Amino acid sequence: MAPESPDRAHAVAFTLNGEAVRAHVPARMHLGDLLRESFGLTGVHLGCEHGVCGACTILVDGRAVRACLMLGVQADGATVETVEGLTESGRIRDLQDAFHTRNALQCGYCTPGMLVTATELLNDADAATSREEIRAAIAGNYCRCTGYHAIVDAIAATAEARRDGPKNSRREAAE
Amino acid sequence: MSADLSGLTFLDRPNSYIGRSVPRPNARRLLEGRGVYVDDVAVARLGHVAFLRSPHAHARIVALDTADAKAMPGVIAVVTGPELAAVCTPWVGVLGHFKGLRSAPQHALALDRVTWVGEPFCAVVARSRAEAEDALAAIMVEFDPLPAVVDMETALESATPPIHPELGDNLAFERVLDVGDVDAAFRDAAVVVEETFQFGRHTGVCLEPRAILADWAAADGMLTVHHSFQAPHMMQDILCKHLALSEGAVRVICKDVGGSFGIKVHIYPDEMATCALALMLKRPVKFVADRLESFQSDIHARDHRVTARMAFSAEGDILALDMDDLTGIGPYSVYPRTSAVEANQVVNLTGGPYRHQHYRARARVVLQNKAPTCQYRAVGHPIATMVAEGLIDLGAARLGLDPFAVRVRNVIPDDAYPCAGVSGIKLEKLSHQAALAKLRAMMDYDGLREEQALLRQRGIHRGIGLAAFIEITNPSAAFYGVGGARISAQDGCTIRLDPQGGVVAAVSVTEQGQGTEGIIAQIVATATGVPMDQVRVISGDTQTTPYGGGTWASRGAGIGGEAAWQAGKALRGNVLAVAGAILQADPGSLDIRDGAVVDAATGTERMPLSELGRIVYFRPDTLPPGVQPEFVATRHYVPKDYPFAFTNGVQASYVEVDTETGFVRLLKHWCVEDCGTVLNPLLVDEQIRGGIVQGIGGALFEHCLYDAEGQLLNGSMADYLVPMAGEMPDIDVAHVVSATASSEIGAKGAGEAGTAGAPAAVVNAINDALAPLGARVSRQPVTPDVVLEALGLI
Amino acid sequence: MKAPDFAYARPASLDAALALLAEHGEDAVPLAGGQSLVTALNMRLSAPGLLVDLNAIPELAGVSEDEGVVRIGAMTRHRDVGTAALVRERLPLLAAALPHIAHPAIRNRGTIGGSVALADPATEWPACCLAAGATIVVRGPGTERRIAADAFFLGLYTTALEPGEIVTAIEFPVPGDGAVWGFEELSRRHGDYALVGLAATGRRSAVGLSDLRLAFFGVADRPVLARAAAAAIEAGDLTGAQAALADELDPPDDPATRAATRLHLARVVLGRVAGRMRDGTVKEETSHGA
Structure with a gap:
């Protein structure tokens, strides 16, 4: 069902936060705007719309990407997850708890993108998670409020808890 | 209590x-x-506004033809400056207590002359932002470029034309303070050190850009404004004044705000225009600044050049401080807080932790054709702190004294309060001595000095930088109200x-x-x-x-x-x-x-x-x-017994300078801070850390670069470098508690502390690292260029 | 900051993509990972009539080895290039370059072919291609061309690609016995474009380094093979090599970083990389900071 012929708008179908969805999308609309405007997923924050700030980071086919640097039409056939879907699934509850108890957020505008970036890092079983490595992993997510220290704390604590936790709970968390 | x-x-x-x-x-x-940030608020019949902004630093608008744009798909209205001025009156950013402060009337959309790159002068409202931007491209404009005043150093020269001819020249404000006998103190000093400090212009880069949604319900006579803003009642008052509405007809709602840092407490032409457009069109209109226009239109800050000298006795007592500050604020003093406050704070705060009795300062605030500057986190503090702390390190080096010891020797003793600072500021209760003692133990100052000496033998250049500071918090009406601003204290x-x-x-x-x-x-x-x-x-x-x-x-x-x-x-x-x-x-x-x-x-x-x-x-x-x-x-x-609750703190930075590349690695940062009663350590600590990182941004990375024609050269997030996690250090925070007796809770503010002290701590650390090589930096941001120049390698 | 209006097509085969590009001529632009192109669209710096999306063409992605050559499909994502077992084993230079390319979310989406075709002079893959002696495989309407990296990068965002052609793969010769490599990049912050970078390959023996290829990036309008510097190092003259860079590089003088700074940094990086290659310490170095 790929839009093989040129057009200024296309019908797309994809899986969004576990649900099959359809939309008619202007070709020029980036995925961030599509998710916000057609699906009300306002947890996808637009901070720069040129791929630098990281606020719009979402998962596409399980990988973190910038929603502002993908076209909405390119979601066709993909599996897209936003912070709303990750929240509802409970998969990042431990990470959210760690952010909350350490106050690893202030205004909250970077937070969804930061959580998605951390989700990918924590899902990567091979990823080492020293403070320096965590800093490198989130180096593409701008936060003006916190100073990053507490964010690094929260991700490190979650990584450690998942590593030390019972095997089955870790698998659950990573699924 | x-x-x-x-x-x-x-x-x-x-x-x-x-x-x-x-x-x-x-x-x-x-x-x-x-x-729920402004852009998340859903309303029916919404119009999206985009602004045509000046591509010139200074130009006359000779012709403006909007006919083609009005015919574009989705366009609801195209409105020019003169058309908007019929609904929204202009303003002048002056206050009575800044004697002599001058500015010119500023309109929501420029009428016939644009004065900085990014000034809005025409608006398109359309059914989508994309369609509004499409129509912007169809507006025909003809400009007659005028001479631009770009360099603040030459803004006051007689050959430089005044931006606003009716003002006669480009001097917006000047303040001179002369306390004690400065000339005598310098004459009698054992050591005098002098330095010129440059502070780059930078900006706030709130992650959520400025945003406003104004909804005029004509039937109810009610303007409801969703605003990413810090001071809803102030905005309400100003909308009433300039749109001729009563208080009951204006409701301002500020739900979630994605960072502000002082950026979102000023009156912006595009935001006023958005509200006026809602009135004109009798429907909701939304403006969300995109990142590129944020760099051009958010207020900028700093942009100071300070030449200063400090006199010392042979024992290391600070005898006197003499400084001259020049700052460029753009073409208008920003409404309603004015753009004279930062320079004024520099005068009030410089050397504030110390007990010298002779102090002279001059601050000149000049107009220029760049984005307007105004109050941004830690207004004036990082400049004041850098000047004094930089000079103290210079003096300590000249005297062969340890910089920590010189600070301990000179701070106003903890048992001397209440007292007045040399600039006349009233200080209720500060704790410099306790803070310094706590910092020394916390950072293991002596151990670090040993490590530094050992590593120097191996060619590794590490530096330790200190910065004691005072911070203005809990302002009373003395800040704005006494000057006539309707800003509630x-x-x-x-x-x-x-x-x-x-x-x-x-x-x-x-x-x-x-x-x-x-x-x-x-x-x-x-x-x-x-x-x-x-x-x-x-x-x-x-x-x-x-x-x-x-x-x-x-x-x-x-x-x-x-x-x-x-x-x-x-x-x-x-x-x-x-x-x-x-x-x-x-x-x-x-x-x-x-x-x-x-x-x-x-x-x-x-x-x-x-x-x-x-x-x-x-x-x-x-x-x-x-x-x-x-x-x-x-x-x-409202605090009544003191105009401000001053707080204090001290920071330390530990850095390593790669003396081949000029790169600076931040190894660790410490802050001991006294905000009175600590209501919630979790919140205050991370707020201080965030402030420190913001200060480090200005010290090492952030800089609004303009060319000689007044074009902003790096107005994107790829080119304007904000501090990111990869380069920032871990930051330890501790507290001394001197509760204010003005209130029962005893809490003072903590929001400026991090930004106030971090640049001086980092720059002093860099200079400490470079000292054995005979190199020294004094220009922020300290980029590899600056370090390599200091080292004589380029 | 919304993109101008354009049409979009996502062909399912390379032939269909090439046919669309041929039919629409200069009005059509191929869309690879989009990490630079969509930025340009959002900023309205680019206004194509048609985007031809290459993301649904299976034959353009993947890493394989055949007769001493590692072939990397143009639509292979940065991350998949750098983490492929084949690449890590055969082309460790590329694996070392990966962490310097922007940030994880960009690496997940951007492609090696897109990066090579864009030819941003401050990016990693073009320099790696040059250092490794890669061949850029391109297809136009009906024809395939194989262009040596040395002849591919012609100037600022300018390559040997003809209108209607796209990069389909990059072929890297597998380094032989005694091969060594070096990589270093200096950027202000993690993931920023390079102030200066160096990707290098060569051969090490008891007498020193030979067959050196020093590909600098961030210091000219294209990635630059510093041949005179390489010859000087092979002759054991590091100082001469560093001096030679003055003629071989043409660093930009931008408002944040002077040309003199970049040239100086290039010399520092050369010394460090050459030293490591000579000493057989192949670890790559990262440096970020002010």
Whole structure:
């Protein structure tokens, strides 16, 4: 069902936060705007719309990407997850708890993108998670409020808890 | 700190939440992506506005043809400056207490002349932002470029044309302060050091760009404005004034705000235009600044050049300080706070921690054709701190003294308060000596010096930098009100007890992520005895909160918090009076703890609040005769005995300089800070860390670069470098507590502290690392260029 | 900041994509990972009539080895290039370059072919291609061309690609016995474009380094093979090599970083990389900071 012929708008179908969805999308609309405007997923924050700030980071086919640097039409056939879907699934509850108890957020505008970036890092079983490595992993997510220290704390604590936790709970968390 | 009627102070109430690291109740929503920022507000019939902005630093608009743009698909209206001026009157950013401050009338959309690259002069409202931008491209404009005043160093030369001819020249404001006998002190000094410090122009880069949605409901006569802003009542007042509306006709709502840092407390032409467009079009209009226009149109800050010298005795006493500050503020003084405040703060604050008695300062504020500058986090503080702390290190080196010892020797002693600083500022209670002692132990200063010496032998150049500072918080009306600005310095809190025993607290201070609502909830819970999870806080709405100033200049906790404490105490008194009548007990023998009325002496529960609520709200017929419950209490607060609550702190930075590449690696940063009562260590510590990183941004990375024609060269996030996680150090924070006696809660502000001291600590550390190589830097940001130049390698 | 209006097509085969590009001529632009192109669209710096999306063409992605050559499909994502077992084993230079390419979310989406075709002079893959002696495989209407990296990068965002052609793969010769490599990049912050970077390959023996290829990036309008510097190092003259860079590089003089700074940094990086290659310490170095 790929839009093989040129057009200024296309019908797309994809899986969004576990649900099959359809939309008619202007070709020029980036995925961030599509998710916000057609699906009300306002947890996808637009901070720069040129791929630098990281606020719009979402998962596409399980990988973190910038929603502002993908076209909405390119979601066709993909599996897209936003912070709303990750929240509802409970998969990042431990990470959210760690952010909350350490106050690893202030205004909250970077937070969804930061959580998605951390989700990918924590899902990567091979990823080492020293403070320096965590800093490198989130180096593409701008936060003006916190100073990053507490964010690094929260991700490190979650990584450690998942590593030390019972095997089955870790698998659950990573699924 | 006075005791209340139960004999207990703010700090030792039972079940107190004060001083505890309680997570913010409103943070969970943000963690789930359920915040409601302006761009998330859904309204019907919404028009999206985009602005045509000047591509020239200074030009006359010769012709403007909007006919083609009006015919574009989706376009609702195209409006020019003169058309908008019929609805929105211009403003002038001056204040009475800045004598001699001058600016020119500024319109929401420039009329016939543009004065900086990015100034809006025409607006397109369309059904989508994309269509509005499409139409911008179809507007025909003809400019006649005018000479641009770009370099502040030449703005005052007679050959430079004045930006506003009616002002005669480009000097907006000048202040001179001369205390003691500076010339004599320098004449008698053993050592005099001098330096010229340059502070690059930078900007706030709030992650959520400026945003405003104005909805004019003509039938109701009501303008509802959703605004990413810090001071809703101020915005309401200004909209009333310039759109000719009454207070009752304007409601400003500031829900979630994605960072502000002082950026979102000023009047912006494009935001005023958006509100005027809503009136003109009788429908909702939304403006969300995109990132590129944010760089051109958000206020900028700093951009100072300070030449300063300091006189020392042979023993290392600071004898005198003499400084000259020049700053460029763009073409207009920003409304309503003015753009003279930063320079004024530099004069007030420089050398503020120290006890020298001779001080001379001159500050000149000049107009130029760049983006306007105005108050941004830690207004003036990083400049003042860098100047004094940089000179102290120079003096210590010349005298062969340890820089830590020179600071210890010169700070105003902790037992000298209350006293006045050399610039005339009134200081209630500071703790420089205690803070320095705490820092020294915390960072293991002696151990670090040993490590530094060992590594130097191996060719590794590490440096330790120190910066003591003072910080202005809890401003009274002395800040703006006395100058005629309708900016409230007082704030209020209204608390209502509901039938189930929970409370709702409405406050006039606002939340931009600092944790204002969390702090208020902690205070209200502590004051009323209601568990924190049954406290709801409402903020950021002119229609549902008491009147107040909002959140700026580190006032939310200290001023809003005291109002909440007083309101909570009053409500507790009201509740206990009714409970006493029902229980036939002396109200003074009762207290509220953990949601129940208890016997104050024993803690024995007498009646849950839910039972009291049931009786009061649903069976008032059963109340004893003559008892009229008032389960709503409101209190307001403004500091009266001091114009500002000064705080203090000291920071240290440990860096490594790669002397081949000029790259600086930040190894560690420490801050000891005294904000009075620490209401919530979790919140205050990370706010200080965030401030430190913001300060480091200015010290090492951030710089609005303009060319000679006044074009902004790096106005994107790829080119304007903000501090990111990869380069930032871990930051240890500790506190000394000198509570202010002005209020019962004793809290002062903490929002500026990090940014105030970090640049000086980092730059001093870099210079400490470079010292053995005979190199020194004094220009921020300290880029590899700057370090390599200092090392003579390029 | 919304993109201008354009049409979009996502062909399912390379032939269909090439046919669309041929039919629409200069009005059509191929869309690879989009991490630079969509930025340019959002900023309205680019206004194509048609985007031809290459993301649904299976034959363009993947890493394989055949007769001493590792072939990397143009639409292979940065991350999949750098983490492929084959690449880590055969082309460790590429694996070392990966962490310097922007940030994880960009690496997940951007492609090696897109990066090579864009030819941003401050990016990693073009320099790696040059250092490794890669061949750029391109297809136009009906024809395939194989262009040596040395002849591919012609100037600022300018390559040997003809209108209607796209990069389909990059072929890297597998380094032989005694091969060594070096990589270093200096950027202001993690993931930023390079102030200066160096990707290098060569051969090490008891007498020193030979067959050196020093590909600098961030210091000219294209990635630059510093041949005179390489010859000097092979002759054991590091100082001469550093001096030679003055003629071989043409660093930009931008408002944040002077040309003199970049040249100086290039010399520092050369010294460090050459030293490591000579000493057989192949670890790559990262440096970020002010």
